[in-house]
Amino acid sequence: MNSGPSSSHSPADVRAQAARRRTFAVISHPDSGKSTLTEALALHARAIGMAGAVHGKAGRRATVSDWMTMEQERGISITSAALQFEYRDCVFNLLDTPGHADFSEDTYRVLSAVDSAVMLVDAAKGLEAQTMKLFEVCAHRGVPIITVINKWDRPGMEPLALMDEIQERTGMLPTPLTWPVGQSGDFRGVLDRLTGEYTKYTRTDGGANLAGEETFAPETAAELEGEAWTTAVDESDLLDMEDQNHEEATYLEGRSTPVLFASAVLNFGVHKILDTLVDFAPAAEARPDAAGEPRPVDAPFSGFVFKVQAGMDSNHRDRLAYVRVCSGVFERGMVVTHAATGKPFATKYAQQVFGRDREVIDEAFPGDVVGLVNASALRVGDSLYIERKVEFPSIPTFSPEHFMVIRAKDSSKYKQFRRGIQQLDHEGVIQVLRSDLRGDQAPVLGAVGPMQFEVVEDRMNNEFNAPSTLERLNFSLARRTVAEDVPTLARERSVEVLSRSDGELLALFSDRWRLQGVERAHPELTLEPLVVS
Ligand code: G4P
Numbered sequence: 001m002n003s004g005p006s007s008s009h010s011p012a013d014v015r016a017q018a019a020r021r022r023t024f025a026v027i028s029h030p031d032s033g034k035s036t037l038t039e040a041l042a043l044h045a046r047a048i049g050m051a052g053a054v055h056g057k058a059g060r061r062a063t064v065s066d067w068m069t070m071e072q073e074r075g076i077s078i079t080s081a082a083l084q085f086e087y088r089d090c091v092f093n094l095l096d097t098p099g100h101a102d103f104s105e106d107t108y109r110v111l112s113a114v115d116s117a118v119m120l121v122d123a124a125k126g127l128e129a130q131t132m133k134l135f136e137v138c139a140h141r142g143v144p145i146i147t148v149i150n151k152w153d154r155p156g157m158e159p160l161a162l163m164d165e166i167q168e169r170t171g172m173l174p175t176p177l178t179w180p181v182g183q184s185g186d187f188r189g190v191l192d193r194l195t196g197e198y199t200k201y202t203r204t205d206g207g208a209n210l211a212g213e214e215t216f217a218p219e220t221a222a223e224l225e226g227e228a229w230t231t232a233v234d235e236s237d238l239l240d241m242e243d244q245n246h247e248e249a250t251y252l253e254g255r256s257t258p259v260l261f262a263s264a265v266l267n268f269g270v271h272k273i274l275d276t277l278v279d280f281a282p283a284a285e286a287r288p289d290a291a292g293e294p295r296p297v298d299a300p301f302s303g304f305v306f307k308v309q310a311g312m313d314s315n316h317r318d319r320l321a322y323v324r325v326c327s328g329v330f331e332r333g334m335v336v337t338h339a340a341t342g343k344p345f346a347t348k349y350a351q352q353v354f355g356r357d358r359e360v361i362d363e364a365f366p367g368d369v370v371g372l373v374n375a376s377a378l379r380v381g382d383s384l385y386i387e388r389k390v391e392f393p394s395i396p397t398f399s400p401e402h403f404m405v406i407r408a409k410d411s412s413k414y415k416q417f418r419r420g421i422q423q424l425d426h427e428g429v430i431q432v433l434r435s436d437l438r439g440d441q442a443p444v445l446g447a448v449g450p451m452q453f454e455v456v457e458d459r460m461n462n463e464f465n466a467p468s469t470l471e472r473l474n475f476s477l478a479r480r481t482v483a484e485d486v487p488t489l490a491r492e493r494s495v496e497v498l499s500r501s502d503g504e505l506l507a508l509f510s511d512r513w514r515l516q517g518v519e520r521a522h523p524e525l526t527l528e529p530l531v532v533s
Helices: 011-020 034-044 069-074 105-110 129-141 159-170 218-225 227-241 248-252 270-280 411-427 451-462 483-490 512-521
Strands: 021-027 082-087 090-095 116-122 145-150 173-176 178-181 189-192 198-202 212-216 256-261 302-310 319-327 335-338 343-346 350-354 357-360 369-372 383-385 402-408 431-434 444-447 468-472 477-481 495-500 505-509
Touching: 011 021, 011 090, 021 034, 021 129, 021 270, 034 082, 034 090, 034 270, 090 270, 105 129, 105 302, 116 129, 116 270, 129 159, 145 159, 145 270, 159 173, 159 227, 159 256, 173 227, 173 248, 178 198, 178 227, 178 256, 189 227, 198 218, 212 218, 218 227, 248 256, 256 270, 402 411, 402 451, 411 431, 411 451, 444 451, 451 468, 477 483, 477 512, 483 495, 483 505, 505 512
Parallel strands: 021 090, 021 116, 116 145, 145 256, 173 256
Antiparallel strands: 082 090, 178 189, 189 198, 198 212, 302 319, 302 383, 319 369, 335 343, 335 383, 350 357, 350 369, 402 444, 402 468, 431 444, 431 495, 477 505, 495 505
16 A cells, blocks of 8 residues: 555645755766865755765765775775755755766766756866766756866966866856956955856855855955956956856756856855855756656656665665655655566665765655665666656666676685676676676676776675676777677677677777777777767
8 A cells, every 4th residue: 555645745835845956966076176065065054964074085084975894994985875955945965976086887877866967177177087977977868067166266277268178078158157356276256247246255264164255346346356356357258248148048958057166175155056056956847757758746756766775784784775756755654666566665764865874764855865775676777656657767877997707716606606796787786798608607797987896896705605706807998789790890809799688789899999990990880889988
């Protein structure tokens, strides 16, 4: 029997709650200041779910998402979760995108659960590799992006040069909402391009507290800042002439990106980021199902699993499934239907999760993220619903860039080995690739980030009791191909074709040059990029 939401919340209630939600992720390259910004956002807002640093680096203060022992040893975050906070009349859900050099497929998957993204750019470095990869996933999914130029307190690039770079590399038109007063390294404040006013920032001790902010009329700004103000006004006028002004429709379509300037570490410009999300970012809205039919937010409860996490607690190896609520009200204890099997799933142990601080939650609305415990039946991409059936589109598998062969150390443990590989494949921890040539005893594992292999090794050892060895393969690129092209590809030097468990045939190449060589020699072959390559 299902317990519906109708008892305590009217459809109008649910619509109002959905309209208050801003569910987003920060996409950035490591060291751009994502953790610093997350802390600053939570400080300005009222954090509902957590406290402390978002991820810990060696010597930093206690971490909240250091679930696995491995994570603790390395002092970095390899898992994703959600932080919830309130600001003005909105409820924000900030989904964590592990952005370290060892990021994984989960980082990409998180982007299937957000309604918008904040692209954080280091003023001195411009658009870096990982930012571009995450940008591509957002662009592919049509996720609207707000750009924040961070570290303006440090010497960096010219602001107009940064705008050119954004436009050239992303194709989005940058439409700054604020423009810096003072060059990078001399951050005095910002010109608000919508009102023409000047917001002056003042440092506070240690930057740990809220920054001082004062707003002045343009005339006063000119007196206060002299040439720095005039330069800002002139540059803003140049943007005007190029029509680089915010437009809601093009932002929502991903054709333009509002830009803000900030210093996360000094808390400069952080308010403005929150205000921009409240004023312009999309709320939780009707999600299209697999057939393209939108499920209204006030329909009975539905959601989908965008991440499955295991082994967070070595005492009892629970499996946690993160569900993004798409419609209706999630109420703890309700029995939902698992669309893939049609079986009921009891949600007795629903939690709102951010790292170590798990809190039991009682209800959640569209846009919110719920962690379901004991979720061994749930896989990434699975839909859950009550009353009216729905299946949301599956989450794509991303292009692996790292490949290893895995073998059981002890052949008498082969049964455990096979079960472990199958389970990790189902959970989407790793992509499992096979060929007749290699046989079942030594499948190839493909990953977006190398740390996924460490997770596999750890879990094969400790959870499945199947100690395994992993051996690196010299491939870094995968392309989708078709059966009739396999014989030609098989004759090529250092190219291998393997079949993924979802039935796709992947041709692996050592590098871009090898791929280009094969494409030149055999232009007739089907070699299509997978999502994000
Ligand atoms: P990440 O999560 O994107 O990897 O970046 P994180 O916040 O850890 O920031 C990376 C480094 O950049 C940190 O310095 C942080 O203090 C610094 N940083 C972040 N935002 C700003 C900013 O607006 N201005 C300046 N000048 N620096 C900023 P660190 O030396 O690596 O660590 P810590 O010793 O400061 O903690």
